[in-house]
Amino acid sequence: MGVEVVVDGLTKSFGRQVIWEDVSLTLPAGEISVLLGPSGTGKSVFLKTLVGLLRPDRGHIWIDGHDLATYKENTLYELRRLFGVLFQDGALFGSLNLYDNIAFPLREHTRKSETQIRQIVMEKIDLVGLLGAESKLPGEISGGMRKRAGLARALVLEPEIILFDEPDSGLDPVRTAFLNQLIVDINADIEATFLIVTHDINTARTVPDDIGLLFRRELVMFGPREMLLSSDEPVVRQFMNARRHGPIGMSEEKDVSELEAEARMGHDPGVLPPIPPQLMPSGGGIRRTQRPPGEWLAANGVTPPEGSFVDEQGRDWLREYPRLLKAHLHGVT
Numbered sequence: 001m002g003v004e005v006v007v008d009g010l011t012k013s014f015g016r017q018v019i020w021e022d023v024s025l026t027l028p029a030g031e032i033s034v035l036l037g038p039s040g041t042g043k044s045v046f047l048k049t050l051v052g053l054l055r056p057d058r059g060h061i062w063i064d065g066h067d068l069a070t071y072k073e074n075t076l077y078e079l080r081r082l083f084g085v086l087f088q089d090g091a092l093f094g095s096l097n098l099y100d101n102i103a104f105p106l107r108e109h110t111r112k113s114e115t116q117i118r119q120i121v122m123e124k125i126d127l128v129g130l131l132g133a134e135s136k137l138p139g140e141i142s143g144g145m146r147k148r149a150g151l152a153r154a155l156v157l158e159p160e161i162i163l164f165d166e167p168d169s170g171l172d173p174v175r176t177a178f179l180n181q182l183i184v185d186i187n188a189d190i191e192a193t194f195l196i197v198t199h200d201i202n203t204a205r206t207v208p209d210d211i212g213l214l215f216r217r218e219l220v221m222f223g224p225r226e227m228l229l230s231s232d233e234p235v236v237r238q239f240m241n242a243r244r245h246g247p248i249g250m251s252e253e254k255d256v257s258e259l260e261a262e263a264r265m266g267h268d269p270g271v272l273p274p275i276p277p278q279l280m281p282s283g284g285g286i287r288r289t290q291r292p293p294g295e296w297l298a299a300n301g302v303t304p305p306e307g308s309f310v311d312e313q314g315r316d317w318l319r320e321y322p323r324l325l326k327a328h329l330h331g332v333t
């Protein structure tokens, strides 16, 4: 099971440029969280700060009773092993084949024999669907394959927390759908804590348990997926539904005259579109940390729009989920 990450009052600036201030959130153990925000709001800086590559100005990052924000470099090294990171381009070594790339952290950070390493590497290669491609160089394979190889490498040291920096960047919609399914399946399997930075609104709407949104140097909202998908807070409604109307403009913020013009026309949060069902693990399982569809909405008295929780095959997950859960529990006991 992954670990909880508690971020408390985190602030980061470069010189006089404040990137974000007083960010507080909890990544629940074993859950999938997504961090959103317009370009340049500091999502990558947040990931780098979490993993200890950048030092925050203020605040705390609590993991297992340790505050990463105040750790000395030599102890940080140990704590960093809790993390697996999938960088945007996979960050593979161009001169090493996929096998050696994926074996690299094991050779660097463990004393495992080559036989043990082979077993782990081949298991991860199989998990990400790259069997047969082990001897290829990164330059010889597609961007999607490079990301999957990067994911295999992020998994070999059995991390408790996995950070994904725009896993869907540069991928076509079909490859993105496959990668999202892989992410959900891996979460179901290893139950680590996941944080995904993405611009892909479909990923943000269907994959996570929790969503956070950075805007104007602060964390506007962080909470259960259904809370953000049904929110009428203007910037959240605009971003979650990819609309032009709202506080976010072409460059990061709309200027005062644009906002005044919109205000004169009245606040228009737009009609809330149906809330899609959450992506389920393939193979009919349920993730241990998954919440039943509609749970947050019901607990908070929010009625979802017509057509919510219906998938592309016409299945209504408000009805489907309890059945699946029952079958799952019977299968387990």
Ligand SMILES: Nc1ncnc2c1ncn2[C@@H]1O[C@H](COP(=O)(O)OP(=O)(O)OP(=O)(O)O)[C@@H](O)[C@H]1O
Binding pocket: 014, 019, 037, 038, 039, 040, 041, 042, 043, 044, 045, 046
């Ligand atoms: N090492 C650094 N030194 C100085 N400024 C930096 C550094 N790293 C990032 N920045 C600045 O921090 C700001 C946020 O950058 P970041 O890459 O985190 O944004 P982002 O939200 O991930 O953007 P995008 O969605 O476009 O990838 C930018 O203005 C960037 O120039």
